[in-house]
Amino acid sequence: MVRTVLALFLMLSNVVFSQNREKLIPYPQNLQTKDGNFIIPDVLKLNNDLPKNETEYLKKRLNSIVKFQDSKKSEAQLVYVKLPKAPAGKEEFYSLDISPNQIQIQSYTPQGYFLALQTLIQLFEEHQSDRKIPALKIEDQPKFAWRGMHLDVCRHFFTVDEVKQYIDYLAMYKLNTFHWHLTDDQGWRIEIKKYPKLTQIGSKRKESMIGAYADNTFDGKPYGPYFYTQEQIKEVIQYAQDRHITIVPEIEMPGHALAALSAYPELACSKGPFEAATKWGVFDDVFCPKDETFKFLENVLSEVIQLFPSQYIHIGGDECPKTRWKECAHCQELIKKNNLKDEHGLQSYFIQRIEKYVNSKGRKIIGWDEILEGGLAPNAAVMSWTGVNGGIEAAKAKHFAVMTPGAYCYFDHYQGDPQSEPNAFGGFTPLDKVYSYNPIPAELTQEQAKYILGVQANLWTEYIDNFKQVQYMIFPRLMALSEVGWGTSDPKNYKEFENRVISQFKVLDKMGVNYAKSIYNVSGKVVPGNNGITYELSTSQNSNGIRYTVDGSEPTINSKTYQGSISIPKSMTVKSAYFDNGQLKSSVSSQQFTISKTTGKKISLENQPSENYSFGGAVTLVDGIIGNSRQLGKTWLGFNGKDVVATIDFGQKTNFSGVYFNTLENKGSWIHLAKSAKIFISDDNKNFKMIKEIGKEEIQNAKGKIQVNVGKQSAKYIKLIIENAGIIPAGNPGADSKAWLFVDEIGVN
CATH class of the missing domain: 3.30.379.10 (Chitobiase/beta-hexosaminidase domain 2-like)
Incomplete structure (x- = not known):
């Protein structure tokens, strides 16, 4: 009784605290x-x-x-x-x-x-x-010196006035760094007076990819020329300075260079001709590390440095395929001449040579974490995006780092149920996940942690073609980033933060900002149990306002009131929505379940998925949800360079004859179908017998949608080894890099 009274007191204290705390x-x-x-x-x-x-x-x-x-x-x-x-x-x-x-x-x-x-x-x-x-x-005062937001203006361009609005949003929530991504394969967006063809040719493309990447469809509409004059750049810099925001410009090298090569093809390893990319992704043609190229880049950087007063100049350094360098006689001679280990060493040579020039101008370079390849340049800072390891490696080597891991800080990911959100690049990064991020990795000592400059979120714009959509993707997640960077975020009190966010919405309404209302939507969580799975619904509002159906019909105010978890005993579709005063206040969330003999069973993985694509963990493979190929973030697990080795415990000896699972192919995003798959059974989880092997050709013919008959089987355990494609071969985007393997549900009938 005493404990009950104490718990009630603490609960009421938290409510009062939440109500009285300033918003x-x-x-x-x-x-x-x-x-x-x-x-x-x-x-x-x-x-x-x-x-x-x-x-x-x-x-x-x-x-x-x-x-x-x-x-x-x-x-x-x-x-x-x-x-x-x-x-x-x-x-x-x-x-x-x-x-x-x-x-x-x-x-x-x-x-x-x-x-x-x-x-x-x-x-x-x-x-x-x-x-x-x-x-x-x-x-x-803030905890971190670097509290940043990035904006890609290459895939889609935004006007000077829109960039100013973006800077205003940063200022409102005490961010102090604007990372301006000005050059890429799809467009060169900054005037360089010494090289006028960069904007005459490189600032336009013949068309743009639309829809999901796998659809490979284009709009057929010329895009551009779009770029900022140097006078416009100065205007934006002054505007940012008036708001105490530093602009860090990014000039991509040695990869992501097609727009530049379309204007000056002599800077490539091959003859060309080249054109600004119409597709998204990564391309083999990159800057060739010859004297002519370095002179060009030094001249470009000289004009950039004259414009931007920032301490750091971002030189990209990410996703640089080595295909052309391997084929280039000059590059191979350069590797031998400088006793470099390989093409990764050549990338380090490239970055270090650029760094010497930037340092000679009194500035420092910062680059994406691939600049660690082959050895880090002496004074370089690292922007850690592929995960946290780049930042950890840099800090341990006494180099500064900015933490911007995709799993927490990529705002081009979905922030609500992908089925009810506008098309996004992929991933699933809701508000609470951004808020949960701690920029100081646990692996660092107190002394090493001093090299973590701060945190930044990135907005890549492949699927963001207007400024209203920019607003939608950054709000309200920018608020979570703000508090993380300030150092006062407390994931244990997320609901209190969420209430402050909702209070800020009236300010955004007054400003006419098109923010995402995903936190009002009903979200669902699959919970495995002894008798299969249940489905738990939640919303930022009172859960008594949730109405749901299990027959596929649209929920209304007269539908079932949510009063606890929903049992999912068979294949069905659950639709849910939030109502207030009889009015629909959210979008309708829909989840289809396909139940099999593995649904809700215990599962273990030998290799863990990438943090970017790990939502739900191993349970995602037995949650009864078939993955949607357009929405990678919530219903798939993604493994970078690793095999899927999954063991499922039926709990008792179980009869079955069919096994199914899906893998994806999206080579532009480095996602390849599984190379092979093997199915094993066991009664003791120690001694396994292979009952089926699925070869590469069979997987290719099935386009990754695997359904196999394994004959009459009876076992307590089933194990699947789904083999990653390995290193991406030449001629493909991301050649020489590790392939991604995406897997959804592992079902047994």
Whole structure:
């Protein structure tokens, strides 16, 4: 009884805490409430010592809530105290002290003052209805120095005004770095005066891929020319500087170079001609490491460095196939001449040579984690995207790293049920997953962790062809990234964070931002048990508002009310939606189940899937859900260079005669069909007998959809070894890299 009362007290305390906590994002490091309220006046009196540019920003943001008037310091309601010179690491510190009669901001720098204004703006917006801001004292600064968002303008282009809006979103939530991806295979987007053909030719393509990659369909419409002039670049840089945001430009090399090669084919290993890519993916033609190429890249970087004042210049370095280098006599001679181990060593040579030039200009390079191949350049920083290992390796070698692993930080992934979301690249990265990320890998010591500069999310735009869709993909996930980067995220209190997110929606509504409402949708989770599987539904709102059907019909307010997990005893379709006051408030979620003798059974994997494609873990292979080839993130497991070795425990000796599973082929994304598969049975989980072998030709003919008759069998355990294709052969995107193997349900009948 005592424990029950205590649990109830704690639950009610959490509710009160959630209700009373200010709806700030990112939440401050230290916030203490005081007695009384500051009443928002019709006219806010400002003292004359406020930093000018930042205060003008404040006036524009709050012009619909309050008017402003310059005043004497003694009468001012908003005052500023500039602190002495900032100690190391305190450049972004601020304090915000709100009393019933006055608001005082203290900071060492204008940047700190600007961050304080973002907090103040959120307080004004949250309390504009009752016009009472609780008296409080905030002392605050970010945990990480690099809090970034990336935008790819190569696959699809966005105007100067749209890029400015993007920068505004970063400023609102205290991000401080904008990574501008300016060159790629599909388009060159920055004017380089010494090489005018880069924009005359390289900024356009004859058409664009549309729909799912596997469909291989195109729109037939010329795209471009689209690029930014150097004057426009300067305009955007100034706009960002006014908001204390650093722009890091990216010039891709040695791969992702087709747009540049279309303009200057002499920089390739082969003769060409080349054209800007119309497909997404990775291509074999890359920059050839010859003197002519390095001179070209140095001249390009010289103009870029003159434009951008950032400490770091991003040089790409990712996904560079070595096919052309292997075939190139010059490259092979260069490998011998410099005693390089192989083509990976040649990539390191390439990056180090570029780094020397960038360093000579007083700047540093940063690149995707493939720049680790063959050895890291002496002063380079690493942007770790393929996972966390690149960042770990860099930090252990005392190189700085920015953590941006695809599993948590790729905002081109789906954020809600893929069946009800706009077409996305793949993956499944909902708001709570972004919020759960810790940029400091557990493998690092306290000293090594100092080399983690921070965190960044990336927005690749293969399937994002307008700015409204940009907004949709970054919001509200940008808010989770903001709090992760600030260092105040707490995954244990995710629901409290979610409530603050929902509170911010009214601000986005007022701004006309097209944000995703996926958190309102009903999400489902398969739970295996002794008697098969059950299906648990949840929503950010009261679960009493969930209605569902199990006969495939659309849910209405009169459908079954969700009151706990739903038993799935047979193949069926569950449809669900959230209703409030009789009105449909979410999209309809639909999940089809195909039940077999393995559904819900215990399963173990010898090799674990990639973190990017591991949603649900091993249970995904026995959850009764057949994978959708267009939606890789939620219903498939992805294995990079690894075989699937799965053992399923039926629990008792079970009769069966058929086995099925699916693998995928999408070579543009390095996904290849399984090379082979073997099926084994056992009664003791030790001694296994092979009952079926499926060869490459059979898998190819079935297009990865495997259904095999294994004769009459009876066993307690079944094991499948589904062989990865291995190293991608020459002539394919990603040649010489590890192939991906995707597998969905393993069913037995």
